[in-house]
Amino acid sequence: MKANQDDFESMQAELGSALPRWGMSPHAKLTFVSHSENTTFLAHDPQSGQRLVLRVQRIGYHTPAEILSELSWISALIADGIIDTPRPLPDDNGLSLCPVQLNGLTRQVVAFEYMSGHEPDQSASLPAWFRKLGAVSARLHQHSRHWQRPTAFRRKIWDFDAMLGVRPLWGDWRAGLGLRDSDAQLLKRVADALAQRLDAYGRESHRFGLVHADLRLANLLVDGERLGIIDFDDCGFSWFFYDFAAAVSFMEHQPIVTELQNTWLEGYRTVAPVSNEDEAMLPIFVILRRMLLTAWIASHSETDTARLLGTDYTEGTVAMGERFLRTL
Numbered sequence: 249m250k251a252n253q254d255d256f257e258s259m260q261a262e263l264g265s266a267l268p269r270w271g272m273s274p275h276a277k278l279t280f281v282s283h284s285e286n287t288t289f290l291a292h293d294p295q296s297g298q299r300l301v302l303r304v305q306r307i308g309y310h311t312p313a314e315i316l317s318e319l320s321w322i323s324a325l326i327a328d329g330i331i332d333t334p335r336p337l338p339d340d341n342g343l344s345l346c347p348v349q350l351n352g353l354t355r356q357v358v359a360f361e362y363m364s365g366h367e368p369d370q371s372a373s374l375p376a377w378f379r380k381l382g383a384v385s386a387r388l389h390q391h392s393r394h395w396q397r398p399t400a401f402r403r404k405i406w407d408f409d410a411m412l413g414v415r416p417l418w419g420d421w422r423a424g425l426g427l428r429d430s431d432a433q434l435l436k437r438v439a440d441a442l443a444q445r446l447d448a449y450g451r452e453s454h455r456f457g458l459v460h461a462d463l464r465l466a467n468l469l470v471d472g473e474r475l476g477i478i479d480f481d482d483c484g485f486s487w488f489f490y491d492f493a494a495a496v497s498f499m500e501h502q503p504i505v506t507e508l509q510n511t512w513l514e515g516y517r518t519v520a521p522v523s524n525e526d527e528a529m530l531p532i533f534v535i536l537r538r539m540l541l542t543a544w545i546a547s548h549s550e551t552d553t554a555r556l557l558g559t560d561y562t563e564g565t566v567a568m569g570e571r572f573l574r575t576l
Contacts, residue, residue, distance in 0.1 A: 284553065334363045381468065435565070449532075
């Protein structure tokens with residue numbers, strides 16, 4: 249959904265008036281945080297000191313059943329002590345998914361505990377955080393394999409068709425900003441090669457299951473030695489090792505990715521084994537994710553991320569595609 253500044257300001261005012269539903273006083277204030285798939289606000293009540301994060305769900309993307317399924321996995325991960333992540337907070341009627349009238353429409357809103365921290369700096373300390381992230385990813389994957397999901401559990405399937413194929417959830421990569429016909433032909437060869445590799449790798453249960461699917465830096469909160477994980481909005485069924493590719497989002501082309509892959513694997517192997525075949529797929533998932541994000545930027549051109557990266561990101565994808573094809 250495209251929105252302008254007036255939309256955000258109106259949404260902020262109307263959502264601010266609904267804050268008592270989550271136990272906040274009339275003195276509570278709401279500030280805009282970000283707009284990507286969803287629109288996020290931070291609420292602060294100076295009277296009680298309480299802070300919470302409110303996520304206004306994008307219209308027409310996730311069904312209510314899918315959102316409630318996301319929240320059920322988060323709650324299970326917290327209850328089982330798997331990761332540090334903010335707890336979903338129900339409103340005064342016990343609703344975790346709350347309908348609120350915003351800008352003349354009924355929007356679904358989810359409230360979360362506030363978690364302190366900041367995203368890891370892209371500096372010398374990043375490999376150390378990726379070692380921690382590898383261990384966290386392994387714990388998430390173990391939990392995913394053994395958790396008994398509720399019978400009503402529904403999440404999207406992030407397979408090749410949903411990313412680059414016939415039912416692209418984030419738009420068609422061919423619409424990449426500034427993509428020339430000759431470059432589109434090159435990326436078609438890349439997509440065909442990816443489809444073949446993924447088909448050969450397979451979707452057996454030890455390789456394909458419920459994953460976070462968006463463990464990029466913006467969704468990591470570090471505070472001291474703690475590595476917190478936020479934003480399960482894209483969680484769904486995909487290849488487990490796709491989680492590494494998501495972790496290097498928007499820096500896939502940088503030389504540090506090789507070191508990040510090595511330290512991520514070191515951390516992962518402290519929890520669970522990684523086969524040679526799984527490790528060999530990591531670069532495949534990285535270029536898959538890069539092409540998926542190229543499509544996302546084109547279909548979300550109103551976001552700050554898309555405006556910042558624009559055609560340069562598409563050009564970088566083509567360059568990565570050329571290098572990838574030379575390895576075949």
